[in-house]
Each structure stands twice: as C-alpha cells, then as structure tokens.
Amino acid sequence: MMAVAFKPIIYEDGKGIFHLYPGLCKGCGLCIQKCPVNTIGWSDTLGVFGTPTVEPGHGKPCTACKNCQTVCPDCAILIVPIKDRKNLKES
C-alpha cells in the first residue's frame, strides 16, 4: 500500500514554530478567528481544495498558546514552542 506524505510549511513567529500542512487545510478561517494575538492571516499558498491556506506574521507575535492547533477541524496546524525545538525530530 502506498503511504501518503503530508509535508508542512514551517514558519517561526514569536514563541512558536508554526507548522502548516497545506494538504489538510480547507481554508475555513477558524484559526484566524481564534488567534488571541491576530497573527494568523491568509497565505498565497493554496490548500487541498484550492483555497488559500494560512500563515502567521500578520499581528502581534505568536505566544504558542496552541488555540489554532486545537480549533482546526482538519489537524492542519502543529505548534511547537520554540523552547521545545530540541524535541523536534530531524526530517
């Protein structure tokens, strides 16, 4: 059986390493609404349905609160606090 790989786009913003999986993002905008510092905005990268995906860097710095990761209905965001960077596996 073939494995399907989802590669993230990785951004650093404030205290967070923001992983966005375009192959999962449907462009619903829920994460934009729920970010307490309004750092998430629309990106030029298209997602699984040809709609814009999201990126940080549009407001105040990310606090790594993980709200966006929690509310995303499609698990398209992974937040790793920069202080935990050493726990990331090399890929």
Ligand code: SF4
């Ligand atoms: S982790 Fe929190 S502050 Fe950072 S982008 Fe997500 S919702 Fe916004």
Ligand code: SF4
């Ligand atoms: S909540 Fe998830 S699916 Fe919706 S725009 Fe944000 S990352 Fe994409």
